[in-house]
Amino acid sequence: MRTRSNRRRVIAVVAGAVMSALMLSGCSFGEAATDPDIPAQVDNAFPDDTVAALKSAVTATMGSSGSSGAIVGVWAPWSGTWVAGLGTQTPDGGGDVTADQVFRAGKVTRPMTCDALFQAADAGKVKLDDPVSDYVSGVPDLESVTLLELCDGTSGIGSYADQLYGSWLSNPTRTWDPRYLASFGLGEPRTTTPGDAYKDSDAGYVLLGLALERATGLSAADLLRTYVTDPLGLAATSLSDLPSSAVLHGGQSMPNAEGALDCAKPVDLTGASSSGGFTDSGVVTDIRDLGRYVQALASGSLVDDEQRFAHGLPVAADAPSWYTADGGALLAGSLIGQYGKVPGYLTAAFADPKTGLTVAVVLNNSAGDGVVAEYLAWQLAAIASKAPAAKGETAPEAGLPWTAEQFGEAIASLAVCTPPASE
Numbered sequence: 001m002r003t004r005s006n007r008r009r010v011i012a013v014v015a016g017a018v019m020s021a022l023m024l025s026g027c028s029f030g031e032a033a034t035d036p037d038i039p040a041q042v043d044n045a046f047p048d049d050t051v052a053a054l055k056s057a058v059t060a061t062m063g064s065s066g067s068s069g070a071i072v073g074v075w076a077p078w079s080g081t082w083v084a085g086l087g088t089q090t091p092d093g094g095g096d097v098t099a100d101q102v103f104r105a106g107k108v109t110r111p112m113t114c115d116a117l118f119q120a121a122d123a124g125k126v127k128l129d130d131p132v133s134d135y136v137s138g139v140p141d142l143e144s145v146t147l148l149e150l151c152d153g154t155s156g157i158g159s160y161a162d163q164l165y166g167s168w169l170s171n172p173t174r175t176w177d178p179r180y181l182a183s184f185g186l187g188e189p190r191t192t193t194p195g196d197a198y199k200d201s202d203a204g205y206v207l208l209g210l211a212l213e214r215a216t217g218l219s220a221a222d223l224l225r226t227y228v229t230d231p232l233g234l235a236a237t238s239l240s241d242l243p244s245s246a247v248l249h250g251g252q253s254m255p256n257a258e259g260a261l262d263c264a265k266p267v268d269l270t271g272a273s274s275s276g277g278f279t280d281s282g283v284v285t286d287i288r289d290l291g292r293y294v295q296a297l298a299s300g301s302l303v304d305d306e307q308r309f310a311h312g313l314p315v316a317a318d319a320p321s322w323y324t325a326d327g328g329a330l331l332a333g334s335l336i337g338q339y340g341k342v343p344g345y346l347t348a349a350f351a352d353p354k355t356g357l358t359v360a361v362v363l364n365n366s367a368g369d370g371v372v373a374e375y376l377a378w379q380l381a382a383i384a385s386k387a388p389a390a391k392g393e394t395a396p397e398a399g400l401p402w403t404a405e406q407f408g409e410a411i412a413s414l415a416v417c418t419p420p421a422s423e
Contacts, residue, residue, distance in 0.1 A: 034231045034302060036295035038356035039077040042390045046080035050387045054082055054380055057408060058361070061376045062087060065346065066253045066263040066417035067363040069097035073287040074380055075295075077356035078395050079387035083287060089249040089364075091264050101248040102236055102286045103362045104274060106347040106370070107340030109224075109239070109283040110205050111297050114151040114328030116212055116227040118303040126215045135211035138179075139186060142207075145194045150201075150208040151328050154313065157201045158188025164276065168343050169252065172272035178220075181278065182206045198313040198325045202280040205328075209279025220279050229289075232296055236286040241274050243284075250344020253367040253417060263417035266365055269344035281342050290349045290360040297329060298336035298351040309336060322401045330374075333401045335381060341370030348373035350381060355396040357385060368416045375414075379407040 045051070054074055062070050069087035085097035120126050126135075128148040132155075133139065135147075149155045163184045167174070185203020192199055209220045218226060221239040229237045251266030274282040285293070296302050305327075312324025312331045322333045329336050330350075335357075337350030346368065349360040359377045382404035389395040 033233075034296065036232075036292060036351075037299040037301045038295050038351070038353065038358075041075060041077045041356065042080060042393055044080040044390045046074070046076070046082050046384070046387055050080070050383065051082055053383045053404070055084075055086070057376065057379050057383065057404065058086055060408065061372065061411050062363065064412055064415035064417060065363050065365055065368045065372050066261065066266065067346075067365040068094075068266075069248060069364045071097060071099055071101060071103065071248060071287045071362050072380065073099070073291045073358070073360045074384045075291060075356065075358040076384045076387050078389045078393040079384070080390065085248075090251070090268075091266070094249060097248060097364075099287055101246055102242060102284050103248040103250065103364070104242065104277070104281070104342050104345045104347065105237070105283040105285040105290060105349075106277070106281045106338075106342045106345060108285070108290065108293065108338045108347065108349055109277060109279060109281045110338055111328035112224050112228045112283060112293070113205055113208055113212070113279040115297070115302050116223045117147055117151050117208060118305055118308070119227045120212060120216055126212070132207055132211055135214040136207055139182070139207070141190075147208060147211055149194050150204040150211075152313075153198045153201060153204060153325055153328075154192075154195050155201060155204045156190040156192040156194050156197075156199055157204045157207070158185040158190070159200060159202045160184035160206075161202050165343075168272060168276050169254075169267065169269070172269050172343060174275075175273055176275040176278075178206045178210055178275075178278045181276065182210070198315060200315075202277075205280035206278045212279075220282075224279075224283065228293070228302065231302060232292060234285070234289040234293060236284075237289045237293065238284060239274070239279070239282050240284055242270060248345075248362065248364055250364045250366065252343060253365055261367055261416055263365075263367075266367070269366070272343045277342055281340055287360050287362070290347075290362075291351075291358050294337050294349040294351045294360065295356070295358050298353040300353070320401070332378060334398060335378075335400070337377070339370060339374035339377065341366050341373075346370055346373035348377035350377050352381075355385075355398070357381060357396075359384065365417075369414055372411055372414055375407045375411050378402060379404045379411065382407070 132142040308327035312326040335350040339348035351358040
């Protein structure tokens with residue numbers, strides 16, 4: 001089991017500051033106290049050929065995933081930006097997708113919950129090595145599991161999503177009690193000793209949210225507002241259900257009578273309750289907020305703990321050496337971020353703390369594996385990493401340990417829908 005120093009700092013507050021050169025180009029966030037600590041973004045669009053390559057990758061993934069729409073943001077500080085909504089709300093129309101629409105952020109909620117943990121520890125409200133059982137009563141065998149292990153994904157606790165996903169589809173508006181959610185993960189056998197190995201656990205992040213509610217006296221929604229969204233000026237981001245307007249419609253293709261997915265008529269899941277995600281995957285956001293958040297996460301602008309991402313553990317036994325997990329995030333080469341699947345949406349966001357390269361994407365059909373969004377983010381990052389430097393700028397030398405072609409092929413191999421053949 002590893003331990004972690006409590007030493008960290010919060011970036012100095014710039015009271016009343018408005019968007020600075022370090023913010024995402026072309027975005028308006030209002031007032032914020034904390035800016036992502038990344039290289040300054042040039043105020044340029046990407047060259048046409050870069051945009052064409054990015055758009056081609058997104059539209060191909062839309063086709064193979066059955067998504068009628070996608071929203072994407074790509075920021076390369078030395079070269080340019082591309083923020084766009086592609087496609088339509090539903091396969092038969094429903095209006096164009098725009099970059100201003102909100103959607104469910106999925107597992108990007110996880111590092112936000114960890115942000116709240118680290119800052120609550122700074123404030124003396126908890127200690128990172130406190131047992132979960134100090135704050136969450138009535139749960140068995142958690143005396144040896146710490147709050148930090150819940151954040152790192154090393155608690156050994158199981159997950160509930162696979163067990164409840166069918167219920168989310170059949171009764172999407174049901175409100176779920178977080179303790180009930182966690183009980184399904186707690187009921188799974190634990191095959192690892194706490195602190196020894198990474199094991200994806202949505203129940204762990206739900207338990208962490210419950211513990212922080214008890215320790216701080218704040219609701220989970222207020223925790224994230226206090227420690228994450230308000231400091232970063234993320235006006236479109238909250239732990240809540242989706243609003244009634246300016247929303248990216250989300251759905252899921254279901255099997256037809258022949259057993260094949262009906263990609264032309266996905267079930268509408270836009271109104272699905274976010275309570276099934278709670279502090280694991282319940283946040284809603286928009287693409288600019290999502291990009292800004294992952295920049296702050298990667299650069300340590302909210303929580304600068306030098307150990308947070310220092311001891312990444314393999315995501316799986318067969319994972320490449322450059323792909324690990326730590327601190328509520330996934331570490332892929334030089335990128336730090338998260339990805340995931342919730343009813344109606346596949347979402348991913350990653351950023352490089354040194355170069356500032358940032359990618360955020362959402363697809364509006366959850367029929368496929370959530371890893372499709374992650375692979376698309378990595379494909380887009382590989383394309384953008386090759387973008388030429390704008391006048392007076394210098395492109396970074398370091399690259400990524402994969403190519404855009406590799407993940408384009410990986411996405412195609414996971415296709416759940418086949419675009420109709422041309423007549």
